[in-house]
Amino acid sequence: MTNVHNFNSGPSILPREVYEEASNAILNFNNTGLSILEIGHRTPLFEAVLHEAIALVKELMQLNDSYEVLFLHGGASTQFFQVPMNLLDASATAAYLDCGTWGSKAIREAKHFGQVHLLGSSKDKNYTYIPRGWRVPDHAAYCHITSNNTIEGTQQHEWPETDVPLVSDMSSDILSRQLDFNRFGLIYAGAQKNIGAAGVNLVVVQRDLLGRVERHIPTMLDYRQHIANNSMLNTPPVFAVYVCMLTLRWLKKLGGIAAIEPVNQAKAALLYDTLDRLPLFTPTVAREDRSLMNVVWVMEEPALEAEFLALCKAEGMVGIRGHRSVGGFRASLYNALPMSSVEALVQLMEHFAAKRG
Amino acid sequence: MTNVHNFNSGPSILPREVYEEASNAILNFNNTGLSILEIGHRTPLFEAVLHEAIALVKELMQLNDSYEVLFLHGGASTQFFQVPMNLLDASATAAYLDCGTWGSKAIREAKHFGQVHLLGSSKDKNYTYIPRGWRVPDHAAYCHITSNNTIEGTQQHEWPETDVPLVSDMSSDILSRQLDFNRFGLIYAGAQKNIGAAGVNLVVVQRDLLGRVERHIPTMLDYRQHIANNSMLNTPPVFAVYVCMLTLRWLKKLGGIAAIEPVNQAKAALLYDTLDRLPLFTPTVAREDRSLMNVVWVMEEPALEAEFLALCKAEGMVGIRGHRSVGGFRASLYNALPMSSVEALVQLMEHFAAKRG
Numbered sequence: 001m002t003n004v005h006n007f008n009s010g011p012s013i014l015p016r017e018v019y020e021e022a023s024n025a026i027l028n029f030n031n032t033g034l035s036i037l038e039i040g041h042r043t044p045l046f047e048a049v050l051h052e053a054i055a056l057v058k059e060l061m062q063l064n065d066s067y068e069v070l071f072l073h074g075g076a077s078t079q080f081f082q083v084p085m086n087l088l089d090a091s092a093t094a095a096y097l098d099c100g101t102w103g104s105k106a107i108r109e110a111k112h113f114g115q116v117h118l119l120g121s122s123k124d125k126n127y128t129y130i131p132r133g134w135r136v137p138d139h140a141a142y143c144h145i146t147s148n149n150t151i152e153g154t155q156q157h158e159w160p161e162t163d164v165p166l167v168s169d170m171s172s173d174i175l176s177r178q179l180d181f182n183r184f185g186l187i188y189a190g191a192q193k194n195i196g197a198a199g200v201n202l203v204v205v206q207r208d209l210l211g212r213v214e215r216h217i218p219t220m221l222d223y224r225q226h227i228a229n230n231s232m233l234n235t236p237p238v239f240a241v242y243v244c245m246l247t248l249r250w251l252k253k254l255g256g257i258a259a260i261e262p263v264n265q266a267k268a269a270l271l272y273d274t275l276d277r278l279p280l281f282t283p284t285v286a287r288e289d290r291s292l293m294n295v296v297w298v299m300e301e302p303a304l305e306a307e308f309l310a311l312c313k314a315e316g317m318v319g320i321r322g323h324r325s326v327g328g329f330r331a332s333l334y335n336a337l338p339m340s341s342v343e344a345l346v347q348l349m350e351h352f353a354a355k356r357g
Numbered sequence: 358m359t360n361v362h363n364f365n366s367g368p369s370i371l372p373r374e375v376y377e378e379a380s381n382a383i384l385n386f387n388n389t390g391l392s393i394l395e396i397g398h399r400t401p402l403f404e405a406v407l408h409e410a411i412a413l414v415k416e417l418m419q420l421n422d423s424y425e426v427l428f429l430h431g432g433a434s435t436q437f438f439q440v441p442m443n444l445l446d447a448s449a450t451a452a453y454l455d456c457g458t459w460g461s462k463a464i465r466e467a468k469h470f471g472q473v474h475l476l477g478s479s480k481d482k483n484y485t486y487i488p489r490g491w492r493v494p495d496h497a498a499y500c501h502i503t504s505n506n507t508i509e510g511t512q513q514h515e516w517p518e519t520d521v522p523l524v525s526d527m528s529s530d531i532l533s534r535q536l537d538f539n540r541f542g543l544i545y546a547g548a549q550k551n552i553g554a555a556g557v558n559l560v561v562v563q564r565d566l567l568g569r570v571e572r573h574i575p576t577m578l579d580y581r582q583h584i585a586n587n588s589m590l591n592t593p594p595v596f597a598v599y600v601c602m603l604t605l606r607w608l609k610k611l612g613g614i615a616a617i618e619p620v621n622q623a624k625a626a627l628l629y630d631t632l633d634r635l636p637l638f639t640p641t642v643a644r645e646d647r648s649l650m651n652v653v654w655v656m657e658e659p660a661l662e663a664e665f666l667a668l669c670k671a672e673g674m675v676g677i678r679g680h681r682s683v684g685g686f687r688a689s690l691y692n693a694l695p696m697s698s699v700e701a702l703v704q705l706m707e708h709f710a711a712k713r714g
Contacts, residue, residue: 077591081575199594218438237556
């Protein structure tokens, strides 16, 4: 099959050269005669992979020396409880913004560990906008914000001025836009969008936030234990870390976040402009809160939706159907998605609008 | 490089055809034109992989209908705390056998959740034997035994007669020998030895053991949540599960556990016979407790050890150095290691003994 355009929301498209290198490494890793799947994790072979991945994260995110970079088992959902378990005492309060499906799940887990102060919520309108006009209470242990809402297609474009440590789930937009990452106390992200393959979690944490809670933390859930053991407390997800390293290498070679950001902006602009221009398609999200990574829209008539979806499938467009909780369509435009895929989608929209509009 | 013999203790050797299929799937999975790394986990494509992996586990282990098979994030170390979190109330008691490094870590984690009754310990002799002469107390919530001690090279060859649910960490010998798996309440195993690639955990659990504890369990740590969501509570480690499925397929095609067990016995017998015959090499483990998976030995003189290790390396023997806590040598003879690798090692030993013995 040729001309597949992969708009999957995650796991999602990765650079072609990452597939090629990973495929080779499964047969013969670094000319060792061994598969990447059979090398010991406590060998210089894998240590070099892990160290390079960590160094690339620090470099691409321009992190200062107060941060630790960890590759942990599990996805972001594990961090929903691991963050409060490590940072929130039972009597303390954390501030959370309820701006989407993932944030609301994070809130539910946090409530079992301490008090949650709700900064705001956009649940009243199915999370189609980012709540504004709130202030982080000074006494909060941390302030948790989902930076991009994969399902609903909104993105945080403004960050609060506060001395309270910012914690952010950046699963679906990390490494896609320039941010001062040194403003954050803790950042976490499932790897399977912009970092690499599913099965590993990136956690970036400021060292001095840790060790402040009273409760006992199981060894495998204690960030300090992972720091002390350089992300090798137990057997890490070797291959998933390797794919992250390859993807991070690719991003660096491209010029890093500063180079990919304008490409991401151009891809999103092309698609949103088309949606705004063609009356057949209706973006669901408040204009000022639109995500550059996940573009969500609906069509007025279910019959037309079904027809357009079928057309997309016939043209090799994968992962274009909206999340079951939102309906309609969603195109995810992660770092590795080429502009040519967005152009193909836009052409299809124009074609369809000319025929049915 | 040719003739690499991989005796790694895990991650470890997998069948050649698994590498080949996995390598192809990274470029083009099932002729979809997509990489296995970029397919959505909630698509029929991946669901078929997961369902086949689960069905193969049930078939190979001949599990009855009271069991659930889960593929979870993390390695066995995660299960050290997740088992007591799900099965042990704060006031209840679990019985543990302290027969090696991993079991002792499991005990340490369990003590934070409830009471631990120590059945026996072989710590007095560096875990070189399996403690006997103990009885499981009737009131125990469960009885935890490590079935094979990867580091020390011992293996549980007898299992207690008890009505208390048996819980076993089978990370390093699962699927290698016939056992009545239906005698166990819960079995867990990191995948990276006999099941597949690092980054996923197999948990087999009897449904009616769950839901008996009082404490709140975070969603991602609650087995019942994973059961209710068919191991798809969040994005699973897609590729690691895929490699498990391929490896399980290979084992089934070979004839299952009944077919691989005599091969494993023959490999271990050849190596232990050689160790017993050549005075230069000294097995460290009590004869009746020897592991068929991990064979551990030392040599009397450090200079000879260094010389033999260098010779092994020169001959393409990988992963032969003993664990840092034991010293000497360790050869891991997992399912996918061919007899020819054991023969090559034995020949090298004969050769070395003739020269230096």
